[in-house]
Amino acid sequence: MLGDDTVPGRLSTKRRIKRFTDLPSPSTRSVTFRHSPTAIRRSTWLVADTTETDLDTERRTDTETEPQRSFHGVDVGLLEGDEDLVGLLLEATATDREGSGDGPELAPDVDVKANPTLRDGDILVISSKVVSLAEGRYVDLEAVPVSSRADRIADVTGIDPREVELILRESTVLGAIPIADIGPGVDRLEDHAVDPEAASAALESLPSLLVTFWNGRFCTNAGIDLSNSPGESATLLPADPNASARRIREEIRDRAGIEVAVIVADSELSYRGGSVDVAIGCAGIDPVDSNFGATDLFGTPKLGGVDLQADELAAASALLSGQAAERTPIVVARGLDYEVDDDVAVGTDSDLIRGGLWPVLKRTIQVKIADTVPIRVPFGVS
Numbered sequence: 001m002l003g004d005d006t007v008p009g010r011l012s013t014k015r016r017i018k019r020f021t022d023l024p025s026p027s028t029r030s031v032t033f034r035h036s037p038t039a040i041r042r043s044t045w046l047v048a049d050t051t052e053t054d055l056d057t058e059r060r061t062d063t064e065t066e067p068q069r070s071f072h073g074v075d076v077g078l079l080e081g082d083e084d085l086v087g088l089l090l091e092a093t094a095t096d097r098e099g100s101g102d103g104p105e106l107a108p109d110v111d112v113k114a115n116p117t118l119r120d121g122d123i124l125v126i127s128s129k130v131v132s133l134a135e136g137r138y139v140d141l142e143a144v145p146v147s148s149r150a151d152r153i154a155d156v157t158g159i160d161p162r163e164v165e166l167i168l169r170e171s172t173v174l175g176a177i178p179i180a181d182i183g184p185g186v187d188r189l190e191d192h193a194v195d196p197e198a199a200s201a202a203l204e205s206l207p208s209l210l211v212t213f214w215n216g217r218f219c220t221n222a223g224i225d226l227s228n229s230p231g232e233s234a235t236l237l238p239a240d241p242n243a244s245a246r247r248i249r250e251e252i253r254d255r256a257g258i259e260v261a262v263i264v265a266d267s268e269l270s271y272r273g274g275s276v277d278v279a280i281g282c283a284g285i286d287p288v289d290s291n292f293g294a295t296d297l298f299g300t301p302k303l304g305g306v307d308l309q310a311d312e313l314a315a316a317s318a319l320l321s322g323q324a325a326e327r328t329p330i331v332v333a334r335g336l337d338y339e340v341d342d343d344v345a346v347g348t349d350s351d352l353i354r355g356g357l358w359p360v361l362k363r364t365i366q367v368k369i370a371d372t373v374p375i376r377v378p379f380g381v382s
Contacts, residue, residue: 086252123338138229243281
């Protein structure tokens, strides 16, 4: 366990890892992780600092040549729609630290010197919001005609009927979550509010979430977002996030000669009551780190090891990008070992459903029967 004080030589998580909300300067957009030479998921200790150089060398004796793994936020300015995202990214991360001058002009308040420079092997985790804005995937709510079907659903959910109309166009509605009506005894969203009045207003504007099936995956409200959208508009998810990731990666290679991997990330509701960033598209990196059957410390083949590394990178990057006014829509993950793959994509939930739903139901029925009927059936017998 990370930071277990009962194990000699390990560092306490509580003592060594700083809360990202307690960083000394809001302009700091880099977090450095130092690991043992083993893979990240097997790392026995972790130190986080707020600079690109790890100043804390306590209890380190054999890691002088060890590569740093780090996450760096990138500010490209406030996007309002139809911008050249790759051009802004290359300007914001130009090697000369003053901007290359060849791409679109950055906003005056963008501090280029606070951004990292891009390197071969970097992994870019990009918010789906800015990808959508750059691709013109946003809609003026005032121009959305509302159907009677959307009106009926809006009446029972409290969601803006125009947003409901867009959700119906983009996805299949499966159900609804009344987040404003969840009763006592449950971890309520209001319990985590920094401003109770603002939280109450947010719940009044969106008291329910629709459970939807969009582009082969389950999500809420078809991924449609009214926050951080220009004017009175709603931002839709990229039509094909994997294609968006490929296009961004190819443009960076063609325009700057830099080989990177790209992950398009979006925040989604967790069954625990909050949200977490997940990968909805990728290019240049396999979204799954396949180590199934690798032996554990005792030489036994392990059932796990199929790590959803694109999702893990998306979640880790969210510690810097945030979901409010951080203005850090792109995070550079650096120093991570991965295999470059040009023929991969983030899979869909429907793939798992088609291949796994019937076996799951069948085995569940067998377990229920075995739990109630005193008849033993050997494993593997249908």
